[in-house]
Amino acid sequence: MDWLNLIVIPVVRSLVLIFVLLTGFAYLTWYERKLLARFHVRYGPNRAGPKGLLQPVADAVKALFKEEIIPGHVDKVVYLLAPALALAPALLIWAVIPLGKDFPAVADVPIGFLWILAVAGIESYGVILAGWSSNNNYSLLGALRSSAQMISYELPLGLFLISILLLAGDFSLVNLAEAPRQWWEWIWLWIMFPLFFICVLAETNRSPFDLPETENELIAGFQTEYGGIKFALFFMAEYINMITTSAIMATLFFGGYALPFGIGSEILPWLGPFILFGKVVVLLFLFIWVRASIGRPRYDQLMHFSWKTLLPISLAYMVITALLTVFLKA
Amino acid sequence: MGLEEKLPEGILTTQLETLVNWSRENSTWPLLFGLACCAIEMIATGSARHDISRYGSELFRASPRQADLMIVSGRVSNKMAPVIKRLHDQMSEPKWVIAMGICASAGGPFNNYAIVQGVDKIIPVDVYVPGCPPRPESLLYALDRLRAKQGKETFRTYVDFKAPPLSKQPDEISSLESLRRPQLA
């Protein structure tokens, strides 16, 4: 039964996961549009189905039946590859996220943490290749902006992640979620959460850091030459990234699939995925809340904030965490 | 224009047509641009009081490749005409055009050398909205009429459809006359 365990079960699990994530993406767009509408005191989509619930279906079918344009001046192979390259890492990361006790999404690798960092590193390739292959000034500028922004914010993000690792002392995400923490550790983690969240906003190119696609300067940034289903793939990548990062944040900061104080973990272990889902929805609300309330900074302000504010803070945070770990934990 | 061209006709296509038309009705994304005073009313249509997002149309796309609907909101000057024509060419099929306001529909008060007398001289228009400027309600009504029109479309029209020749590069345009669509019979 080796092949069953090695091939069939992971494949089935991944297929289910991909299906759930794509549905999640579709309804995340609905969730966002409805929530934005509530924030603006509007109704939001309500023509397609009850409460606009079929809106994602309408968008998807429309995108599928749109004309496929491949502009004459693009580098065809790379142009077609880029959307897939943007989407794949967002899905790949999910392989190591724990959904319940002893129940990782696909596999519990001991270096799950490094897996996340490595795959997240590939993510920017989709954007950069899209910008380059489009052979369009706006696309290229958008892609350059995006890569510069990602690199700048990956540094503080990485340093914050190292601090979390120092506290937990383990690379496996399952162990990270279950790590028994003392009260001061929780507080110390949560102090960092807002800063971490800012880095994540910049990493996922979400508003207010959506400078790679500012309409007033760059049309649609790196997506300018993409239409129809190819554009939908970029859209998907962005939203699935949001879901993924929310799940990671839930796992690192809020105990992932477990309820606080270990309530019910013995009686109802199958509740894990649902609890994680609830936490992800709350974190996604945060993303949308920020989008509805805050305007974009200028690009130089964005860079200054990363290099002059976040980087020193994250360095200091890491040093203090190391000291705390040595003196309070050992 | 996409998959549907390859399909044979029959019951299946009719059902599919209904689905596709429904989806197009409910997810018409306009192109993000405004030309003159009418644009202010278009913006108001997107705001909280009038809320174009009820139709699923609040996603104004900045890139013509992703847009389905062109709302020509204001007078089209001779200088802007090639740009409008080009943007329209860059939009992928199926695409629709709403001429908003009397200027875009027929030149309006500006019967002079600088203004194109109606945007239908250069691109095909689906719905005309009267008014100077039309109230946001008028634009929403125009959107309703457009939805009715989208609901009646068949794949046949696209199979028989002959794409008009692409517009020329800006420096190739000798006169406005060369941009004109051939007169309809």
Ligand code: SF4
């Ligand atoms: S129709 Fe009236 S409001 Fe609209 S662009 Fe013309 S002059 Fe301005």
